[in-house]
Amino acid sequence: MQAIVELxxxxxxxxxxxxxxxxxxxxxLSIAQGEFLALMGPSGSGKTTLLNLIAGxxxxxxxxxxxxxxxxxxxxxxxxxxxxxxxxxxxxxFYNLIPALTAARNIExxxxxxxxxxxxxxxxxxAALQLVGLSDRAKHKPGExxxxxxxxxxxxxxxxxxxxxxxxxxxxxxxxxxxxxxxLGLLQILNRQHGKTIIMVTHxxxxxxxxxxxxxxxxxxxxxxxxxxxxx
Amino acid sequence: xxxxxxxxxxxxxxxxxxxxxxxxxxxxxxxxxxxxGVNLGLDSLFNILSTERxxxxxxxxxxxxxxxxxxxxxxVPGVKAVTPxxxxxxxxxxxxxxxxxxxxxxxxxxxxxxxxxxMPKENVVAMQRTRNGVVVGKASADRYGWHTGDHIPLQALxxxxxxxxxxxxxxxxxxxxxxxxxxxxxxxxxxxxxxxEARLNGKNLVQQYITRVDDPANYQxxxxxxxxxxxxxxxxxxxxxxxxxxxxxxxxxxNISYLLNGVVGAVLFTLLFLTANTMTLSVRExxxxxxxxKTIGFSDRVLLATVLVEVFVLCGVAGGLGLGASAxxxxxxxxxxxxYVGLExxxxxxxxxxxxxxxxxxxxxxxxxxxxxxxxxxxxVDGLVSR
Numbered sequence: 084m085q086a087i088v089e090l091x092x093x094x095x096x097x098x099x100x101x102x103x104x105x106x107x108x109x110x111x112l113s114i115a116q117g118e119f120l121a122l123m124g125p126s127g128s129g130k131t132t133l134l135n136l137i138a139g140x141x142x143x144x145x146x147x148x149x150x151x152x153x154x155x156x157x158x159x160x161x162x163x164x165x166x167x168x169x170x171x172x173x174x175x176x177f178y179n180l181i182p183a184l185t186a187a188r189n190i191e192x193x194x195x196x197x198x199x200x201x202x203x204x205x206x207x208x209x210a211a212l213q214l215v216g217l218s219d220r221a222k223h224k225p226g227e228x229x230x231x232x233x234x235x236x237x238x239x240x241x242x243x244x245x246x247x248x249x250x251x252x253x254x255x256x257x258x259x260x261x262x263x264x265x266x267l268g269l270l271q272i273l274n275r276q277h278g279k280t281i282i283m284v285t286h287x288x289x290x291x292x293x294x295x296x297x298x299x300x301x302x303x304x305x306x307x308x309x310x311x312x313x314x315x
Numbered sequence: 316x317x318x319x320x321x322x323x324x325x326x327x328x329x330x331x332x333x334x335x336x337x338x339x340x341x342x343x344x345x346x347x348x349x350x351x352g353v354n355l356g357l358d359s360l361f362n363i364l365s366t367e368r369x370x371x372x373x374x375x376x377x378x379x380x381x382x383x384x385x386x387x388x389x390x391v392p393g394v395k396a397v398t399p400x401x402x403x404x405x406x407x408x409x410x411x412x413x414x415x416x417x418x419x420x421x422x423x424x425x426x427x428x429x430x431x432x433x434m435p436k437e438n439v440v441a442m443q444r445t446r447n448g449v450v451v452g453k454a455s456a457d458r459y460g461w462h463t464g465d466h467i468p469l470q471a472l473x474x475x476x477x478x479x480x481x482x483x484x485x486x487x488x489x490x491x492x493x494x495x496x497x498x499x500x501x502x503x504x505x506x507x508x509x510x511x512e513a514r515l516n517g518k519n520l521v522q523q524y525i526t527r528v529d530d531p532a533n534y535q536x537x538x539x540x541x542x543x544x545x546x547x548x549x550x551x552x553x554x555x556x557x558x559x560x561x562x563x564x565x566x567x568x569x570n571i572s573y574l575l576n577g578v579v580g581a582v583l584f585t586l587l588f589l590t591a592n593t594m595t596l597s598v599r600e601x602x603x604x605x606x607x608x609k610t611i612g613f614s615d616r617v618l619l620a621t622v623l624v625e626v627f628v629l630c631g632v633a634g635g636l637g638l639g640a641s642a643x644x645x646x647x648x649x650x651x652x653x654x655y656v657g658l659e660x661x662x663x664x665x666x667x668x669x670x671x672x673x674x675x676x677x678x679x680x681x682x683x684x685x686x687x688x689x690x691x692x693x694x695x696v697d698g699l700v701s702r
Binding site: 135138140141160161164165167168169171173175177179181182183184188192193195196201240 | 317318320321324325327328603604606607608609610611612613614615616695696699
């Protein structure tokens with residue numbers, strides 16, 4: 084299958100005073116379109132940094148990052164922002180919803196960056212709410228929803244603009260087992276039935292088992308790759 | 316417009332804090348409107364006062380002067396006309412409706428001293444024919460619904476009639492206006508002779524003389540000549556131009572302009588810090604949300620603009636409410652208190668509202684720019700881990 088994400092010789096380090104702290108070391112990675120990849124590894128292994136680089140949230144110090152044929156390591160400022168708006172859907176561990184906005188308004192946010200009319204936006208929001216099974220919670224504010232429901236809203240927000248990649252940073256890290264399974268099941272449906280390419284960072288082996296491929300990282304390098312035991 | 320829900324949501328993220336800030340801004344701009352209304356309103360008053368008119372009052376303790384001064388003043392070279400003036404401060408119908416009736420020489424007043432005040436000539440004649448006749452300012456006539464032919468009973472606070480009564484009856488024979496400053500057409504102008512003859516005490520005494528000079532350039536010379544005329548009498552005078560007279564009167568209360576500007580400055584300075592603090596806190600606690608918005612694809616400029624619009628909405632709405640409240644309260648306050656000090660015509664000039672709007676925008680910009688820049692420059696990765 085065609086690779087949608089390709090990283091070649093990617094390096095990332097942080098400068099702490101005079102000390103250079105390496106985070107990613109000459110990393111190569113290829114992710115096929117339609118894949119559901121789980122990135123695992125201990126804290127500080129560099130998996131979130133890798134996710135941020137792929138999502139265009141951070142810049143690498145060396146190497147190439149090619150997403151859907153675009154060298155995003157060459158993009159800067161407003162061009163990178165515009166690219167991110169069009170191609171990346173980000174699901175956060177702590178949902179990062181706007182507390183004073185309703186679920187529907189939160190989901191609508193990425194569409195504000197498009198030229199869609201208010202009516203068209205509302206139609207898309209209704210569809211996204213239906214997809215995550217929360218049509219009846221459209222008017223609720225995040226504080227009135229459970230953690231699992233908030234994360235579903237977060238996923239709907241990430242999906243609403245139909246991004247190329249769905250990037251999830253510990254999406255179940257703040258949820259109980261049942262809610263986590265619901266969210267992972269939803270991601271799996273999005274991957275299998277809607278063909279979404281998903282990259283998910285997780286500490287949880289059970290969560291990783293929902294992915295079609297697992298990668299393990301340690302000290303800034305990929306050390307293991309295996310096809311997951313796909314959860315039902 | 317499509318971003319407005321985002322701005323509105325941010326504004327009401329902490330309802331209590333937003334309400335406190337709004338109340339503070341409303342109070343600050345209400346004070347600004349009221350105090351600057353007095354300050355700039357007085358400036359507008361000075362603009363209609365002139366140096367071609369002189370005011371003479373008793374030099375010692377502002378004592379009343381004898382009516383005999385009138386003829387001597389008229390004989391001073393450079394004097395065009397003189398009127399005596401003696402006030403009856405009274406209430407009309409209700410204790411709060413304070414009305415100032417000035418006993419004057421109506422002919423000199425309208426023909427020579429204040430020719431810019433508009434009143435038909437026949438009304439002057441009617442005044443001369445009607446002993447208790449008065450002409451009333453249009454502003455007061457509108458306020459109290461007075462018409463020509465009406466009788467207005469005043470309950471005097473400072474002058475009793477010969478029978479000991481405080482009730483004075485005046486008949487309206489005309490209405491005058493001041494086209495350049497209609498809000499100052501508030502006084503009731505009565506015949507000095509009527510008041511003088513009818514009052515129990517202070518007969519043939521005058522509170523003030525108002526003199527019109529031939530040439531405004533010589534007003535100082537004429538003022539000195541008048542004062543020198545009575546320098547060796549028991550009733551010395553102190554004469555100055557109308558402008559200087561009002562300034563001196565107000566100066567007795569202190570440097571009003573300095574005081575008011577100081578209070579307004581302190582209020583706005585405090586407001587600046589208060590608003591800046593509110594916005595800084597608001598943006599600081601929203602860092603992860605702002606980082607999430609950047610992740611979604613909101614540009615640096617959009618985030619800068621949304622934070623700035625947020626503070627502009629806050630200051631604009633609350634500042635507008637404060638200025639609006641002062642626009643409602645100020646005239647009522649002046650109508651109630653003004654007659655006691657002769658400032659019932661004081662209104663908030665339009666430039667106070669314009670200035671207020673400008674200051675609200677400046678407060679919004681100065682207090683909103685640092686947090687807005689912080690939002691704009693926020694590093695996404697740092698922002699996401701800052702919860």
